[in-house]
Amino acid sequence: MIQERIAALRSLMAERQIDAYMIPTSDFHESEYVGDYFKCRKFITGFTGSAGTAIITQTEARLWTDGRYFVQAAKQLEGSGVLLMKSGQEGVPTEEEYLAEVMPQNGTLGFDGRVVNSQLGEKLEELLEDKHVKFSWKEDLVDLIWEDRPALSAEPVWILKENYAGKSAADKIADLREAMKKEKTTVHVLTTLDDIVWLLNIRGNDVVCNPVVLSYALVTMERFYLFINEAVLDSEVKSYLKELGVTVRPYNDIYDAVSQLKGQKVLLETAKTNYAIISNLDESNAVVDRMNPTAPAKAVKNPVEIENMKKAHIKDGVAMVKFICWLKKNIGKQTITELDAEHYLDNLRAEQEGNLGLSFHTISAYGANAAMCHYSATPESNAALEPKGLYLVDSGGQYYEGTTDVTRTISLGETTEAEREHFTLSVISMLRLAAVKFLYGCRGLTLDYVAREPLWSRGLNFDHGTGHGVGYLLNVHERPNGIRWRMVPERQDNCVLEEGMVTSDEPGVYIEGSHGVRTENLIVCKKAEKNEYGQFMEFEFLTFVPIDLEALDKSLMNERDVELLNSYHSAVYEKISPYLTAEEAEWLKENTRAV
Amino acid sequence: MIQERIAALRSLMAERQIDAYMIPTSDFHESEYVGDYFKCRKFITGFTGSAGTAIITQTEARLWTDGRYFVQAAKQLEGSGVLLMKSGQEGVPTEEEYLAEVMPQNGTLGFDGRVVNSQLGEKLEELLEDKHVKFSWKEDLVDLIWEDRPALSAEPVWILKENYAGKSAADKIADLREAMKKEKTTVHVLTTLDDIVWLLNIRGNDVVCNPVVLSYALVTMERFYLFINEAVLDSEVKSYLKELGVTVRPYNDIYDAVSQLKGQKVLLETAKTNYAIISNLDESNAVVDRMNPTAPAKAVKNPVEIENMKKAHIKDGVAMVKFICWLKKNIGKQTITELDAEHYLDNLRAEQEGNLGLSFHTISAYGANAAMCHYSATPESNAALEPKGLYLVDSGGQYYEGTTDVTRTISLGETTEAEREHFTLSVISMLRLAAVKFLYGCRGLTLDYVAREPLWSRGLNFDHGTGHGVGYLLNVHERPNGIRWRMVPERQDNCVLEEGMVTSDEPGVYIEGSHGVRTENLIVCKKAEKNEYGQFMEFEFLTFVPIDLEALDKSLMNERDVELLNSYHSAVYEKISPYLTAEEAEWLKENTRAV
Incomplete structure (x- = not known):
């Protein structure tokens, strides 16, 4: 089964002239735990551990994981044709070192840019620059072959009342805009889920044990766009958000929205933002790379x-x-x-x-x-x-x-x-x-x-x-x-x-x-x-x-x-x-x- | 007397269309203590403390110093027309803030680039960019009016034998070249005196309590240039240095030598290098800004x-x-x-x-x-x-x-x-x-x-x-x-x-x-x-x-x-x-x- 999946992936890669396809373990938000929808690496390799990265080429399939999982991964990968790479062990190349080695001149590296951290992406760009490697990051190839893929979590959103939160969302947003002003920025892109729900005084249940809501936020001095599956909002939450001045837009529209920020100075934290978001900015954007102001405020x-x-x-x-x-x-x-x-x-x-x-x-x-x-x-x-x-x-x-x-x-x-x-x-x-x-x-x-x-x-x-x-x-x-x-x-x-x-x-x-x-x-x-x-x-x-x-x-x-x-x-x-x-x-x- | 000196300085400034002249307390090497030759700020203001910066304009003369010296400075500045600026006290602008305030559009700020730290210089460049302020840093104006200025210290250099140093200078230089190689640089500019004498296993007496030697070093993969007053070297030291492969050149020639490094990748530590050195590099030079490799080695x-x-x-x-x-x-x-x-x-x-x-x-x-x-x-x-x-x-x-x-x-x-x-x-x-x-x-x-x-x-x-x-x-x-x-x-x-x-x-x-x-x-x-x-x-x-x-x-x-x-x-x-x-x-x- 694993071999069939890898074969299907390879045929998609071949059509697109992708030489290597990388599948990390991440959602679109750098969350600590990921939901079933995001378990592409498990789908492709069969390894169920909480940490690992698969890299597939036309001739090789490899899985990197750490010491916690060596025994389990060895067992689960048996017979799959996937080679276990024991991260941190002497002589074992890192994912980056492996890619620097196997990527051909003028080759193409593929990955879903939404599940790769932007700093890792930039590191890979630097590393593969000499070989003139191109990145194909706009497509989730696993999605094309994963027929019974679980749906994205869509748990209802609820409001955390002020007697619990201690501070209104309006005040928190005002503080955030003050921080944006201090950094001389006009727009802030926020993709970490705990920061978003803390800021809005809402909660949900989209990540196991973390009462967060799958969403992105784009905040300007006047507007607050929340990119979210509208189906999870009941009328109470909708009118709460409206009153707060929050405009609701479809979950995946964040990427379009970011690409339309031309010429603006954007406050965002690259260490906590995915590669696709950053790649949708262009040279007309200045990025002020700081810790999300919500992080210390929330702490x-x-x-x-x-x-x-x-x-x-x-x-x-x-x-x-x-x-x-x-x-x-x-x-x-x-x-x-x-x-x-x-x-x-x-x-x-x-x-x-x-x-x-x-x-x-x-x-x-x-x-x-x-x-x-x-x-x-x-x-x-x-x-x-x-x-x-x-x-x-x-x-x-x-x-x-x-x-x-x-x-x-x-x-x-x-x-x-x-x-x-x-x-x-x-x-x-x-x-x-x-x-x-x-x-x-x-x-x-x-x-x-x-x-x-x-x-x-x-x-x-x-x-x-x-x-x-x-x-x-x-x-x-x-x-x-x-x-x-x-x-x-x-x-x-x-x-x-x-x-x-x-x-x-x-x-x-x-x-x-x-x-x-x-x-x-x-x-x-x-x-x-x-x-x-x-x-x-x-x-x-x-x-x-x-x-x-x-x-x-x-x-x-x-x-x-x-x-x-x-x-x-x-x-x-x-x-x-x-x-x-x-x-x-x-x-x-x-x-x-x-x- | 102080008033006459300031008047003389102002007339030199006027001739050169310099709007403000800054005199910090430093030698050319960022040393902790400075010799009498370097006491320009004391000469111009009369204040003898170990820390302070004077800034002179055509209408004002101000001296910044810290809490250790408020009482002493107040006393020594009395009647001089120099205004005491108590650094760190509320409402007292820093030197940078003052310059940002008083410098006119398209004005000129003067200082001896050899006694101003390069990072401070770059900070001032940024700060005064909007006003299009030019820097005049090639001349030591105080020198032109200080008639009985003490000579530069010129104490004899002596060799610290290996039974004291524990490691030959040749080995230390080889280690340094290894560090340069690691940083992919071909040349290293070293201006901190303790690093230079440690590297060469020599000692002198040019800074009070510090047995160092006024000198600069420029190290390539093959050559070692020591910029120093040759008069302080006796024949034993000269032949020791020659054997080490060290070429002796006049003390002030470092600036020319640096300006001839065109196209080279230079390892140097901007936090410990003066503004004149850095300014003698140009856009053809890449600077790898790292702690001098000698600093951790010496420690x-x-x-x-x-x-x-x-x-x-x-x-x-x-x-x-x-x-x-x-x-x-x-x-x-x-x-x-x-x-x-x-x-x-x-x-x-x-x-x-x-x-x-x-x-x-x-x-x-x-x-x-x-x-x-x-x-x-x-x-x-x-x-x-x-x-x-x-x-x-x-x-x-x-x-x-x-x-x-x-x-x-x-x-x-x-x-x-x-x-x-x-x-x-x-x-x-x-x-x-x-x-x-x-x-x-x-x-x-x-x-x-x-x-x-x-x-x-x-x-x-x-x-x-x-x-x-x-x-x-x-x-x-x-x-x-x-x-x-x-x-x-x-x-x-x-x-x-x-x-x-x-x-x-x-x-x-x-x-x-x-x-x-x-x-x-x-x-x-x-x-x-x-x-x-x-x-x-x-x-x-x-x-x-x-x-x-x-x-x-x-x-x-x-x-x-x-x-x-x-x-x-x-x-x-x-x-x-x-x-x-x-x-x-x-x-x-x-x-x-x-x-």
Whole structure:
């Protein structure tokens, strides 16, 4: 079947004299997750992982993916004739290097310009310039052969009321126009979905776990064009948008609209815009390439959002406590697998008032599975939980009152010294980072050492960022705030920490083949005292879920660590216990006792 | 006198139809300190501070300087007709803003292009483009009216032997050519003096406290041109340079040489190159604007340099211990002023074998004077040391075996609780930062929090970087390594910390009108263990000078702080005591005792 699809693609390529066709994993909006409509790479190669790029020539078919997927991809590509390229391994060329090698002089490289990032496109242009390679980017060839292709998601749009959003869309649009003015631009092209729905105070359900709406926006000083499938708008939303001054136009008309911006100075962010959009501009356009002004604006939660997020986290904490209490009481008494636990927790969240689903797929990982940071339990991997060792659960919900993200590592019975040590270190790291006081002007980069020190001083580390920004009833991963020790400019998550920014705080330790621990709370940045040295800042916890005392080795903690833990636990009990059954509350009291 | 000079300048300006003439404080090489020849701004305005820019028009004369000099400048400008512009104060335009305001349409701005940074020049070009302002940059008008102008420094050049330098100049030049090749350039223009002398393993004495040589270098793949006053080269140096393949040409011929590079791709660093050099290139030249490859190469001290620096620091430590011991024993018994103490210490350093002078002007500051970070005792400010309170001394030497920089704060008798608290915090900060273990890839930015935390957690701070790179028998301030919490890209001191880099570690606390404390050691970065998480790194002390136990409040220290201090002091005694008199050694033993 895969071979037939590749053959069909090759015959389309031959007709068009395309020498190589590239199929990345992306939607038109640089979204983190993509809907079924966008799974062209999976359709052509059979590989179902969340990351990968296929490149097809008349003689070769290759698939690049990263270390998370080497085993799975090898299995899924078997017999397909598609060659697996293990990205990052020594001697394995990157997609760019491969194209530079195989593209013939004066050849043509094909791809759907809407699913290729504009910066990647420009990099390829430079790389293939010497060979005079032309790009054929206006056609989605896979669409021509994918007969039963799923439709584009078309979930209804709804309005997020101001008691949730805290600020009117009109005010947000006015701020955006101020930012456009500052950059001396007259038009702004915005294609990132979370920015668009945040700006308009609307939500939808077009990307899994992200309540966004497939759309593009083109904003001038007087007009606001929203390119969207009109069928998803009911009359209430239509009149809301009309009142806002928003003109609705068909989803795909953005490309035409951009090509008509002749002579205008356009504000847009090339790192977040697809190649087709940029290619529809021409030399008469000056592009001011800046981070979308909505990104930092959205990251600073307003007081209404923060108060709401506190409420969302109480609900979420209640679900988590009920889950942990259930798990602790039933482990060893009934069969519980990773998937059982996941479903039990997901259901508890769904039962919370105002819950709108998960903010990401729950990671429910027992024992050695928890050592894989990106683990997702499947029927094949689904481990049965035993009354010993550590279980890690990383999960979150979408609520009218905001987005949550919490990780707890839970002792299911007897634990090893290494397990307790690593668990305790992740707790110490999490608590100390959350307790920092710092001068305004700090970035996550300046603070990350606090979370690393307990590990680095012992020759340990974890190979992921310590924290990411979190949206409000939006994407669980949001820039531009973050906490990491390496400078990775392309991640754009190293901004100065502003009052109102919500960040995760999630140090861990992962021992391959043995166990994994992570402790994650969300923290909100706020002002502390101001004096002659400047404005001091600090964090406040949003997450209130107990930390498992049964896995704790108190001997590793200093006096302050113990104080931080006890004070946190006392707040957990105070905030969560009113919403529990008497039995659960009693359990919580015992498990948030001062140590 | 000043008024006459300005009048003379104005008449030259009028002859040349120059509307405004700008005189910054700089030599031709972007050096940190400038020699007497380069003090044009002082000549024209009478202001003697180390930083300032004068701009003269036919109707106005203005001088910009920063907060360190407001009082002094006001006094020195009195009656001169020169208006003081307090840089950074609200409502005070910058030099650029002023020029944008006063320059007439189609006017001419004059300056000596050799003393204006090329980036500033380009910024002014952009800013004044709309007014079609022309630049007259080829003439040093001050030179035409400065009759008794001091000559350019012309100190003899000498060769730094390989047992000191650790690497031959031939090898360094070969490395440089490799770097040029990587950037696909055929020629490199190098004008920063410390880079030139480091590259050639020569030293001189043309900038105060910096053993550099006034010169420019132009390097091709085959040739090395050194533009220098030939009179400073004796026959030994001449034949050394000849053997190295270095062609000597007159100092000012660099400008002609650059203008003859037609069509070539030039590697140079615009941020460190003057406007005249860049302006002698033309459109046929492509400029690859990168940090001079010598800067990071020079910052990584080789094993020979590190072993030598350890020796230099023993000598320097001996001088410091003798000084502190003398001060402690004589305070209250004889009159000792800040200048007395400074001279006593400077003499002790000069007596050390292989000492070649100071690495910067000694800061000898008592009481409230120490609260001014850039204090320099003058006959007017010279305070008498009393047997109470704190005395701060920040000083360093140049030795064949390297450059030193050390600050100690010394109790002269009774101290207040605040003084002891602040002193102890600076000690804790210094010790903790020096004791970090971190993964390779960290920058100073990632580590600075360790030094700030003891202060920030108490609502305190110090308003300077925690650490700067230090040269080897070169400039005491050297990029690209440094330790600070703010990202300040233009400082270029935030590189990844490499094994062999030497950085200062100098937290402090400054209470205006009362006291100032700072504790500074130099630390060298080295490899710790390597494991599955990567290469761990750590620091090692170079500086061995006791920390004053009499000013210490042990109750502020945790157990580890005390351990770090005791272990440091035990090393101080072991390394320094063999070079002391019996009486001094006894004093040191007592004052490095475990607490």
